[in-house]
Amino acid sequence: MRSDYLGFSCLLSAVILQATAVLAADDDVLKRGAYLMNGPVACGNCHTPVGPNGPDLSKELAGGTPFDFPEFMAFSANITPDPETGIGSWSDDQIARAIREGIRPDGTVIGPPMPIEFYRHLSDDDLKAIVAYLRHLAVVKNEVPRSTFNIPLPPNYGPPIVSQGSPSPDDKIAYGGYLVAISHCLECHTPRGSDGHLDMKRAGAGGNSFPGPWGVSVSRNITPDLEDGIGSWSDDEIKAAITTGVRKDGTHLMPPMAFGYYANITGGDLDAIVAYLRTLPPQKTTN
Ligand code: HEC
Ligand code: HEC
Structure with missing residues (x-):
């Protein structure tokens, strides 16, 4: 019992x-x-x-x-x-x-x-x-x-x-690529071809217009090109632009980038995002 x-x-x-x-x-x-x-x-x-x-x-x-x-x-x-x-x-x-x-x-x-x-x-x-x-x-x-x-x-x-599945966070660049994909950074930052589809050969080159109550903002070149892109920015400068919307030169970025949300991205995830952006092929801005 x-x-x-x-x-x-x-x-x-x-x-x-x-x-x-x-x-x-x-x-x-x-x-x-x-x-x-x-x-x-x-x-x-x-x-x-x-x-x-x-x-x-x-x-x-x-x-x-x-x-x-x-x-x-x-x-x-x-x-x-x-x-x-x-x-x-x-x-x-x-x-x-x-x-x-x-x-x-x-x-x-x-x-x-x-x-x-x-x-x-x-x-x-x-x-x-x-x-x-x-x-x-x-x-x-x-x-x-x-x-x-x-x-x-x-x-x-x-x-x-x-x-x-997704890449392991230990593989910083691959995991950064995963985060950039699910944050759809390249949807806004990649130009579209004449067929209206994203031209992924120019991934990150920017140039898309976003009209809104703020006027019109144009997505920037976020490839590592030294003149046209963000190749000369430090990691901290890139992170500040993502999480606060403040550029290297101190000016404020306009919407619709989701700064308010990106402010909550963890330090480790931000490191991975920046590491991945630095692996994009450098591009010139054409439009
Ligand atoms: C860039 C803007 C944008 C983002 C980011 C976005 N959506 Fe949407 N979503 C839309 C629009 C616009 C529609 C309606 C499209 C249509 O009418 O065909 C939609 C439709 C949907 C629908 C269909 C609902 C229905 O009743 O038909 C679901 C579910 C959904 N979104 C979930 C999500 C989730 C979850 C996320 C984030 C992982 C997300 N969306 C991110 C713009 C967005
Ligand atoms: C909904 C569209 C959209 C999404 C999503 C988006 N961006 Fe942006 N981004 C923009 C626009 C538009 C600008 C330029 C705004 C301006 O000039 O006022 C910008 C500017 C930037 C800048 C500043 C570059 C410079 O030279 O000033 C960086 C860095 C950046 N984005 C990185 C990212 C990253 C990384 C992600 C994903 C985590 C991302 N963006 C997601 C639209 C977007």
Whole structure:
């Protein structure tokens, strides 16, 4: 009887221990999601409505930001868990597929400017962490207008992704490349060819225009070219531009780069990002 009791209590404590381990694991996943979303990945830069004092966090990720370009009039979607105006009725797998492959549960394709080509690099673990973060958001009811596109959308952004890892943070340059991809730096900083696609042979050469309430900003050359790029900047000068929006010469950069979010990038991750940028082939600025 006594040994049964002991056995039971051992079993129970084993169950409790296991449950705590699961909770701690869930906690870690959510923490990672919070770091990515409020740091390098910065989905909120497009999906959180902006008020007069910056992002309106009472409507975190509730969408509605307009993107008015000749090719499209797009509105970022409400990605809070509201079942009617957000993505609350989607399963985790459906949300994950929408982010990494750009396909909604009804089979339609998500259009630009959401940088799906870069989100295709997301590892399974980081994607899961982002989905966990989205699930934990406050529900916000916000009906967003439909986007209209004057360009044909692709049927998909590539073959289905079954499973994917990421480079080890110990491999600084490779991991920096991963971070630059999921932060979609090169979406804004790479010129487009005549077909409208990013000309990756000129990755990082800059020259794209971003109209907005700030006027028009033009993305800069972030390759290591000594005259046209940032080859002569120190690591700290590059990091300050990324996290504070202040250039080497002390002038302030205009939006839409996500400085407020990038300010939360860890020192180690910033080191990796800068190490990777220094490996880009140097480019001249042509436009
Ligand atoms: C550069 C701006 C931009 C960024 C960055 C961005 N999105 Fe989007 N996203 C959009 C726009 C615009 C749409 C609507 C496109 C359309 O109507 O086809 C959209 C649509 C979506 C949808 C589809 C929702 C629906 O109801 O149709 C999901 C899910 C989504 N985004 C999640 C994310 C997540 C998660 C991130 C970060 C990993 C992210 N987005 C980053 C602009 C962006
Ligand atoms: C949404 C578009 C966008 C994204 C994403 C973006 N940038 Fe930028 N970036 C810009 C624009 C536009 C400028 C120039 C703004 C200006 O001149 O006022 C800029 C400027 C810079 C500068 C200053 C260079 C100079 O010569 O002044 C650096 C460095 C930089 N970006 C690095 C990055 C890195 C690294 C990332 C990814 C972590 C990134 N950017 C993501 C749009 C973007």
